[in-house]
Amino acid sequence: xxxxxxxxxVKRDFGKAAKGGEKMISSIAELISDRIGAMPAGExxxxxxxxxxxxxxxxxxxxxxxxxxxxSSPTILRFxxxxxxxxxxxxxxxxxxxxxxxLQSPASRTLNQPSPNGGAVSPMLEATLDNxxxxxxxxxxxxxxxxxxxxxxxxxxxxxIGGRFTDPLARYMAAHLAIVQPNxxxxxxxxxxxxxRLIDMGKRDVxxxxxxRRYQDSLVRFAETAHQRGVQIVLFTDQWLSxxxxxxxxxxxxxxxxxxxxxxxxxxxxxxxTLIGAVTRQxxxxxxxxxxxxxxxx
Amino acid sequence: xxxxxxxxxVKRDFGKAAKGGEKMISSIAELISDRIGAMPAGExxxxxxxxxxxxxxxxxxxxxxxxxxxxSSPTILRFxxxxxxxxxxxxxxxxxxxxxxxLQSPASRTLNQPSPNGGAVSPMLEATLDNxxxxxxxxxxxxxxxxxxxxxxxxxxxxxIGGRFTDPLARYMAAHLAIVQPNxxxxxxxxxxxxxRLIDMGKRDVxxxxxxRRYQDSLVRFAETAHQRGVQIVLFTDQWLSxxxxxxxxxxxxxxxxxxxxxxxxxxxxxxxTLIGAVTRQxxxxxxxxxxxxxxxx
DNA sequence: GGAGCGCTGTATCGTATGTTACGTATTTTG
DNA sequence: CAAAATACGTAACATACGATACAGCGCTCC
Numbered sequence: 088x089x090x091x092x093x094x095x096x097v098k099r100d101f102g103k104a105a106k107g108g109e110k111m112i113s114s115i116a117e118l119i120s121d122r123i124g125a126m127p128a129g130e131x132x133x134x135x136x137x138x139x140x141x142x143x144x145x146x147x148x149x150x151x152x153x154x155x156x157x158x159s160s161p162t163i164l165r166f167x168x169x170x171x172x173x174x175x176x177x178x179x180x181x182x183x184x185x186x187x188x189x190l191q192s193p194a195s196r197t198l199n200q201p202s203p204n205g206g207a208v209s210p211m212l213e214a215t216l217d218n219x220x221x222x223x224x225x226x227x228x229x230x231x232x233x234x235x236x237x238x239x240x241x242x243x244x245x246x247x248i249g250g251r252f253t254d255p256l257a258r259y260m261a262a263h264l265a266i267v268q269p270n271x272x273x274x275x276x277x278x279x280x281x282x283x284r285l286i287d288m289g290k291r292d293v294x295x296x297x298x299x300r301r302y303q304d305s306l307v308r309f310a311e312t313a314h315q316r317g318v319q320i321v322l323f324t325d326q327w328l329s330x331x332x333x334x335x336x337x338x339x340x341x342x343x344x345x346x347x348x349x350x351x352x353x354x355x356x357x358x359x360x361t362l363i364g365a366v367t368r369q370x371x372x373x374x375x376x377x378x379x380x381x382x383x384x385x
Numbered sequence: 386x387x388x389x390x391x392x393x394x395v396k397r398d399f400g401k402a403a404k405g406g407e408k409m410i411s412s413i414a415e416l417i418s419d420r421i422g423a424m425p426a427g428e429x430x431x432x433x434x435x436x437x438x439x440x441x442x443x444x445x446x447x448x449x450x451x452x453x454x455x456x457s458s459p460t461i462l463r464f465x466x467x468x469x470x471x472x473x474x475x476x477x478x479x480x481x482x483x484x485x486x487x488l489q490s491p492a493s494r495t496l497n498q499p500s501p502n503g504g505a506v507s508p509m510l511e512a513t514l515d516n517x518x519x520x521x522x523x524x525x526x527x528x529x530x531x532x533x534x535x536x537x538x539x540x541x542x543x544x545x546i547g548g549r550f551t552d553p554l555a556r557y558m559a560a561h562l563a564i565v566q567p568n569x570x571x572x573x574x575x576x577x578x579x580x581x582r583l584i585d586m587g588k589r590d591v592x593x594x595x596x597x598r599r600y601q602d603s604l605v606r607f608a609e610t611a612h613q614r615g616v617q618i619v620l621f622t623d624q625w626l627s628x629x630x631x632x633x634x635x636x637x638x639x640x641x642x643x644x645x646x647x648x649x650x651x652x653x654x655x656x657x658x659t660l661i662g663a664v665t666r667q668x669x670x671x672x673x674x675x676x677x678x679x680x681x682x683x
Numbered sequence: 684g685g686a687g688c689g690c691t692g693t694a695t696c697g698t699a700t701g702t703t704a705c706g707t708a709t710t711t712t713g
Numbered sequence: 714c715a716a717a718a719t720a721c722g723t724a725a726c727a728t729a730c731g732a733t734a735c736a737g738c739g740c741t742c743c
Binding site: 148149150160161164174175176 | 729730731732733
């Protein structure tokens with residue numbers, strides 16, 4: 088239980104929650120998320136906006152808070168009243184005291200943060216973060232730079248495709264790349280459809296494939312044919328490497344293991360975003376007039 | 386590029402100090418220690434007490450500040466006036482903006498630290514990792530549990546949709562959810578197409594929307610109509626909250642700022658994966674025979 | 684379909700807060 | 714040492730902020 092030192096504070100017990108040791112509520116943010124379910128729509132909006140940029144909005148005036156949340160002032164006041172505060176200033180003091188505790192001992196914050204909740208979220212998040220660090224650790228700058236150069240070299244076309252679960256990543260990447268450069272195509276729909284697109288592919292072109300296990304035969308066959316036609320393949324796969332790696336010019340092996348029934352594509356996603364950013368920067372550096380034209384269109 | 390939207394703050398240049406590049410004053414604390422020498426006794430006491438418990442005292446009222454410093458109210462006001470602020474509220478806003486910068490982007494801290502590998506990838510990765518930690522820090526177990534319960538409660542249908550860049554996330558989530566339970570639909574194609582699907586939606590149904598800035602009008606309109614039909618909305622958005630938050634039952638605010646020309650959806654992606662995993666686990670726990678049947682099919 | 688309840692916004696009110704004017708004290712300077 | 718200038722606090726003022734009463738609306742439950 089936290090005890091606040093600064094500022095003539097009122098001893099509060101956060102309502103029933105703290106009584107009888109039913110639950111341990113140590114911050115207002117927790118208090119809110121604990122009760123947000125039992126709130127009417129307007130007050131919930133207030134709660135959400137507060138959580139979204141916690142705790143700054145709460146330090147501003149009621150008018151600003153209400154404007155940010157898109158509700159009226161009384162709703163904000165009812166909201167803080169429901170949290171157990173007598174009035175708005177008292178609520179603000181509590182937020183300030185909380186800030187004080189955080190700011191004065193940054194050590195305690197990082198110590199308490201890793202797993203404040205024994206819940207099921209933390210392990211998942213931790214594993215994901217680890218996956219990313221590991222993925223990038225095995226990824227050299229040289230390797231990324233080569234891929235970026237290839238993707239930004241606009242003498243050929245870029246095709247993207249993914250598997251059952253990874254196709255959204257291909258779409259995501261295509262959506263961005265198609266903006267900064269022409270001739271970017273996402274291959275969607277049925278197998279026979281993108282099969283036929285092979286005719287358009289040649290030596291100058293790049294094929295970006297996402298394929299994690301269970302590896303899809305159709306993709307492997309597609310990659311093989313493309314490879315035979317001289318298409319350069321950039322493969323996003325997991326650490327066990329899709330068979331497509333045999334045909335790939337560049338292979339990005341992401342970690343996918345998480346405590347879940349599913350594999351995680353998050354690491355690959357981040358690599359994709361990194362490439363998107365790097366390609367964009369590269370094209371800007373090249374002074375591509377397309378980029379300048381885009382600025383104008385916006 | 387990072388820009389904070391909250392709190393219409395005034396662009397100040399901290400008086401002469403910032404002009405002509407004589408000195409680089411980036412925080413009010415520096416500004417104070419820069420000028421504390423040229424202050425009269427009373428104001429110096431004010432300055433010292435502010436520094437001593439920076440910046441909390443400055444967020445309280447003039448009366449409290451003056452009491453803590455052992456001076457009178459006008460002295461406090463003269464003090465902030467000497468720092469170059471027009472009035473006390475403006476001074477407080479500046480302090481709050483500073484706090485916002487500290488709290489909301491731990492990225493700035495890690496960015497300034499010497500990166501393990503000097504490559505160009507690192508800042509991007511670090512920012513992304515920070516975004517995820519921040520996103521989850523503002524996300525309570527309770528909140529996630531509520532959403533999971535809703536998504537796993539199979540008395541209604543689940544619809545997913547996203548914006549220009551986030552629709553792949555909706556697809557990714559739909560691809561997984563559709564396997565562990567029936568009645569999961571991703572809304573694709575033209576606006577008029579999913580517009581018509583509104584007919585199928587009712588009180589028991591859930592609509593998962595991905596919308597980060599720049600927020601799309603079509604999505605907002607769609608969400609509003611769905612909301613009017615009683616559909617419960619789960620919103621994935623950025624920290625500035627899409628206008629859809631007004632209609633949403635649950636709001637997940639992810640951090641999107643990265644050193645890139647594009648915003649990052651990686652944090653939202655990880656939240657999505659977390660939910661996918663949790664929903665799957667929930668359904669397993671419920672002993673849904675669908676899951677067992679799936680095992681057999683494999 | 685009607686009655687009751689609960690939620691929300693508008694408008695008003697009282698007050699706490701920041702602000703300013705003025706007189707006294709303290710320091711500085713010739 | 715005298716006189717002026719600067720600094721500081723007391724007290725009155727005005728604004729803007731939080732609080733409250735009330736009415737309209739939608740929702741739920743008979």
